[in-house]
Amino acid sequence: MSSRALRTPSSAARPVGTVTRGTTNPNRLRRMDRWIAAAHGAALRRAADPLAVDLGYGAAPWTAVELLLRLRTAAPHARVVGIEIDPARVAAARPYEREGLSFRHGGFEVPLPARPVLIRAANVLRQYDEGDVGAVWERLCARLAPDGLLVEGTCDEIGRRHVWVALGPEGPRTVTFAARLASLERPSDLAERLPKALIHRNVPGEPVHAFLRDFDRAWAAAAPYASYGARQRWIRAVRDLRADWPVVDRGTRWRQGEVTVRWEALAPRGA
Template identity: 45%
Template sequence: MRSRSASTCGAASVPAEAATTNRAWRRTRRPQGQPTRGKTAMNRLRRVDNFLLLYDTPLIRRADGAFAGAFFVDLGYGAEPFTTLESAERLRRANPALRVLGVEIDPARVAAAQPYADDITCFRLGGFNLPLLAAQGESVRAVRAFNVLRQYEESDVAGAYAELAHHVLPGGLLVEGTSDPLGRLWVANVLRRQAGATWTAEALVFSTNFRQPFDPAAFQAVLPKNSIHRMAPGEPIHALMEQWKAAAQRTLPERAWGERRWFAAAAHALHAAGARVDLRRRWLGRGYLVVNVMRNA
């Protein structure tokens, strides 16, 4: 157990040097965003952490150049810092020196989290304009933003993505999505930071822990903000969901061997119908449907 007595993470509020030297903070010192409802169950995002470790372990372990001290950021951790602390524990199995930053726009939540800070676990006041200490050369390797953007207008999503891109190193990741209250079901966009502070969308990921009957329609309630309002004929996400429902119906007899078997069979049928589904067992056997999208965000 690391000592909690002396944190080297810096102030919880926005430092003056970051406000004047960081590109995003020159635009405004005020944290950009809105407070979330803050209700987060223990282990709600465990499967997101597990996905990230499977998806890009080298990114979590990377220690060259600016990545040597680069943060994993938990954006909008809520009223309690559970998700940040849980992620720190899981991800440090791959990289014991990983720096983790929990960011909240509510000052009271940031203050309440300070007793849990240590030399590589930080909690700071901020929003999409992440509170990095530019004078100390701080950088970010990955951002997880879950259950954050669903409360915004769809038109706000692109701006939030653009703001975050200014803080993430080229080659870094943004995992942005929505989960149900217990994390049993979730859907996330996975984006890769490119040169020029832009994102390339790599995947749309659907996750289930199989503790409820498999039903593609159930995922519609947790689609990310930039997808949920496009569930209409003619939209790609609508076509994908309809194809998945049809694939599940065609493979319904597989349910006799369990939900996991049916989930995998439906994924293969969806792939056969033209969707770019990653059919590796490392995904399907664990309840992840990874749809490759590869487009500029």
């Protein structure tokens, strides 16, 4: 286990983790947020305290502000706490606090008295070693409410391509691939945005490599549907892919340029 991800604090007040680059842009995480609202909105509505955490929101608070707005379309009483390991970033975010939105200094220990129903950690683990991921996931999942969800993944700078893992208190459940289809040449273009747990496993012999290979083949076979638009081509490719891979979502999500697959089908060999 690397010492960086689970560094033992020298005092109880010292957050666990290291400072990220902090790059962020407005609307960068819209695909992930919309998926969360659709997939996890019911759990947020059921919760007595629908608390969500934007972990590692970066140098500017835009992603936390947007997460609150998007979650409230599904759960009107949701509240969001943005957590950052850099105290200067927390201080810079404080002027953006409002009803339902606050900011706090912290790291992977998630220093809140309540257990969140959602933890979103986007573009946080990219700087860590692959060997760190399991321990970070375990730590974050242990902080979740019983009906909680951890969503961890990576996207490009303007949110056109995004891949994330969804985890419950018991561990990883699914992997979601999402793209702006008009800018996608082939599904394997998403490989560059695989989360840390998978990005180094996109090699022959690993399940995620086989999945992207088969997705590219299905995409090529669906080329005649391109005349109806990239969305129809994507939908057809996912329908074909479903014959060999455990796709868990349906056409309403495929139309958004998404596909979600069970984690067990893509998990690294030996994991």
